[in-house]
Amino acid sequence: MEPSIQKTELKKPCSNCGAELKYKPGTTNISCEYCGHEELIEVSETGFEELELYPYLKEMGAQRHSEEISMLHCKNCGANQHVEENYKSLHCVYCSSPLVIEDAYKEEWILPGAVLPFQIEKKQSFLIFQKWVNKLWWAPNKLKKASLDPQFTKGLYLPYWTFDAQLDAKYTGQRGIYYYETKKVRNAQGKVVTKTVRKTRWYPASGRVSGFVDDTIIKASNQRTGRIPNKIARWDLKKLQPFHNNFLAGFVTEKYTIPLSEGHLRSKDVAKDIAKRWCRRDIGGDTQRISSMDMRLTDETFKHILLPVYVSAYRYKGKEYNFFINGENGQISGSRPYSFWKIFFAVIFGSLLIGGIVLLAQN
Template sequence: MEEQKIQKTELKKACVNCGAELKYKPGTTSISCEYCGYEETISIKESGFEELELHPYLQEMGALRHSEEISMLHCKNCGADQHVEENYKSLHCVYCGQPLVIEDAYRENWILPGAVLPFQIDKKQSFAIFKNWVKRLWFAPNNLKKAALDPQFTKGLYLPYWTFDAQLHASYTGQRGEYYYETRRVRNANGKIVTQRVRKTRWYPASGEVSGFVDDTLIKASHQKTGRIPGKIAYWDLKKLQPFSSGFLSGFVTEKYTIPLKDGHLHSKEVARGIADTWCRRDIGGDTQRVSSMDMKLSEETFKHILLPVYVSAYRYNGKEYNFFINGENGRISGTRPYSFWKIFFAVLFGLIVIGVIVFLSKK
């Protein structure tokens, strides 16, 4: 039966020496035992990534061999869907820190990831990055340091993304603008007559065709509420992608995509249209351009479901939720932060006292 061919990414591998779970070692292609140091090399397909034809999947005709069944937990507090490893008795949501219980797990299919960008920094390095970031924060509550450095609040998370490839062809009509300058005499604010150089534009009709390959258009595949992965850290070097192997997921949480392939494809077409517009303007040339019409067509479309790494720390202060994020590939950090009312109050009070002393001494 086809169902028997479905891969199980949550099945863990035990250490041959002591029986403990082997976990992925960031920055390598190995899984290792935290207790005895035993290591194994992750088996990676020599054929590289497999690009899947887009339209059969959009028509719900994708082959079962490209899908798998995994265990998922849905966070009732923030709505995140997370892949659960079977050895967990309970865990906390990587985004909001609320408890998730294994008995609430359900099973569902997903499109098998075609590639994964493995973590390049480990949890210890992420702690050092958090610590340095916290040190630079003004008026932060003292509890913030504890939250940023406590391992139970920090999780390594693989985020789902879609990538789309396509051959792009577009025909366009528009105008090419060329600048020229005229000198004219005007009266300035002081009533004097002065010369002024004015830029103008001559427009010429333009039309043509452009074509090329659009590679790895990256589209997020999960709905993220306010406070989720900040755009400033959402940059990964996709040249480091590895063909998918469940070994890279060992010891980490995986978020399932919640944005369907169809919606991701629609977003990618918007991105492709922006690329086509840029190509058309470059083809028109001149100093400035107008594109009045453009007919864009995409062909030979393929896609991949890929997983990208981040570290997430969830923290609650005075009933409000805060998140801190570190890019698991390059170490970039971003997050929201609370302010200490009392630190600000005493800082303002101290400032007023200093000003008062200065004023008092100046009157002597």
């Protein structure tokens, strides 16, 4: 029997030349890189499907809205990446270590409910990376050379959970109102001066707040995604599209490693912070104290979503560096190595230059 091919692994050939069609960033089309033929991705008109949370927590999501996909585990950095079956070999998007298709294994995952497709093309992201590298002072020449090779930049979809819920919280606390008193004190020089002191009058407060918490976003991977800087980890979720596997064509997809149950616990911590902000706003005054809070979440739903990032990996003197570009808005951030010799010769040159200036001044 031939092995079954899963939905997320199906490759659509070009009707003109037979080459693989890949997603064209910034559009709802898949296109052929060879002959330019394009086809429309038929996304669902009904929008996203919000899945009921507790049935999934009970059944672990193994029965419904899930499927089996091929994965490769990077032995160097630990990242799990979804592998397209047409690759004979490839490299890890995080550390560039070789991955071999024969090492692939099957794993169940909860199907994404939505995806934010790449809005900028790989060529554009490479130019952003190259421009960023050229601005780095004291960067090694090898890094400059690496920035000239597009193969170091790869598109990656990152997994996240989003949670929706109706929040209701009862609280008790205190409302603080500022007032000011003036008094005479002796300063450090021994002089008596007038000083204004701020004080607070506290009044009891209690009440109830409620509202809808929409799209609490929780990262769904403990692996290399943990290194993605906060600077670029912001996406416009209004651009989310109902999931279609054609949006993934030509890109790597990282599988979630934080289970739904753990993601839910983290979302509850975020909901508590939101509830406290609502309570403080409801208490009013100049400052607030919350003595107790009883929070309840109802009508809880979730989605598994994929968000776009371009990644470039580079090794220098045995150490790994990563550069990240937000695939939606082009924001870039990353770590960088420094060239010892460039800094050393710059210091020597600077010292000689200062010495020369001093000698000229003396003469």
